[in-house]
Amino acid sequence: MKKKVLSSTLALSIALGAFATLGTSHTYAAEQKIQYNQEFQTPSYIGEEWKAPKGLDKKETVFEYLKSKKDMFKLAGNIERHFEIVREEKDAEAETTHVNAEKVYDYYKKTFYRNSFDNEGAKLISFVHVGENWNNAVWNGVSMEYGDGDGKKFTSFSASLDVVAHELTHAVTEYTANLEYQDESGALNESFSDIFGAMVDRDDWEVGEDIYTPDISGDAMRSLSNPASIPNPLEPTEGYPDHYRKFYTGPYDNGGVHINSSINNKAAYLVSEGGTHYGVEVNGVGREATEKIYYRALTKYLTANSNFNMMRQAALQAAEDLYGKNSKEVQAVTKAYNAVGIE
Numbered sequence: 001m002k003k004k005v006l007s008s009t010l011a012l013s014i015a016l017g018a019f020a021t022l023g024t025s026h027t028y029a030a031e032q033k034i035q036y037n038q039e040f041q042t043p044s045y046i047g048e049e050w051k052a053p054k055g056l057d058k059k060e061t062v063f064e065y066l067k068s069k070k071d072m073f074k075l076a077g078n079i080e081r082h083f084e085i086v087r088e089e090k091d092a093e094a095e096t097t098h099v100n101a102e103k104v105y106d107y108y109k110k111t112f113y114r115n116s117f118d119n120e121g122a123k124l125i126s127f128v129h130v131g132e133n134w135n136n137a138v139w140n141g142v143s144m145e146y147g148d149g150d151g152k153k154f155t156s157f158s159a160s161l162d163v164v165a166h167e168l169t170h171a172v173t174e175y176t177a178n179l180e181y182q183d184e185s186g187a188l189n190e191s192f193s194d195i196f197g198a199m200v201d202r203d204d205w206e207v208g209e210d211i212y213t214p215d216i217s218g219d220a221m222r223s224l225s226n227p228a229s230i231p232n233p234l235e236p237t238e239g240y241p242d243h244y245r246k247f248y249t250g251p252y253d254n255g256g257v258h259i260n261s262s263i264n265n266k267a268a269y270l271v272s273e274g275g276t277h278y279g280v281e282v283n284g285v286g287r288e289a290t291e292k293i294y295y296r297a298l299t300k301y302l303t304a305n306s307n308f309n310m311m312r313q314a315a316l317q318a319a320e321d322l323y324g325k326n327s328k329e330v331q332a333v334t335k336a337y338n339a340v341g342i343e
């Protein structure tokens, strides 16, 4: 198989690396794409040899759309204003995906009066059974794609409401702040997907608990409440970072977008639930205030290259807009960001 190198900025995933195992998998995904996009010519996936960090499998491929095709995909997304599961015959995963996508749509509609990811009623398109035993899910710029998982590390991704909310929030982010998927802005992009994943799947602060390691109960792929409790896949002896001084600075995962997201995740968790973190006490203001603050920050103040410091400023401004300068919400945001070391 010929390998080409392409920057991996477009497939925004739930897990590290938007990769599928080398072989038929990305061909299969490409075929599904062709099936949907046939009247808009054939989009291309390009495989990239992916150098795995320690602790992950060696030979993986990153698959990606050509950047130049992106506008075409947006066009395709506006044809009809309904939900669509792209698969030849109906099956259980497709049905579950549909139900979960609708729940996420309803959440954004009821909570923020947002009509789909573009706020113009764009159709939600989900591909299921992408790849073979693929351990990931992505938003690719026009549709969501879900792997079935290998049955060991993950089961079917679309069965997880927080995963579906995570992917669809990538779409919301793309149409609002459009945070670049690299370094701090990329970590914020990931974090918003985890935060709204936890707002839609409202009964916990974990990510992917319903589909992660089916043979092990009580664990999750990430945690907003206690990121450090989960091993960091790029630094297996450590937990996910929960303070700015633990920021991952290596090259993998677009500069650790799925890793450093945990720092902002923890801040959002503290805003909502409160707690004492590294000696800083935060009085939480609950999910309803927290989701409003983060949505306003994302849609009004953050831009493509915003960093963690701007995230703090944006959340503070949003809290002040919504609740006033001397509000307990502004206090909670201030303390939460102090607690995770973002000044």
Ligand SMILES: [Ca+2]
Pocket: 201, 202, 203, 204, 209
């Ligand atoms: Ca849950």
Ligand SMILES: [Ca+2]
Pocket: 162, 197, 198, 201, 204, 205, 206, 207, 208, 209
């Ligand atoms: Ca969850």
Ligand SMILES: [Ca+2]
Pocket: 209, 211, 212, 213, 214, 215, 216, 217, 218, 219, 220
């Ligand atoms: Ca498990």
Ligand SMILES: [Zn+2]
Pocket: 012, 013, 014, 015, 166, 170, 190, 193
């Ligand atoms: Zn993601």
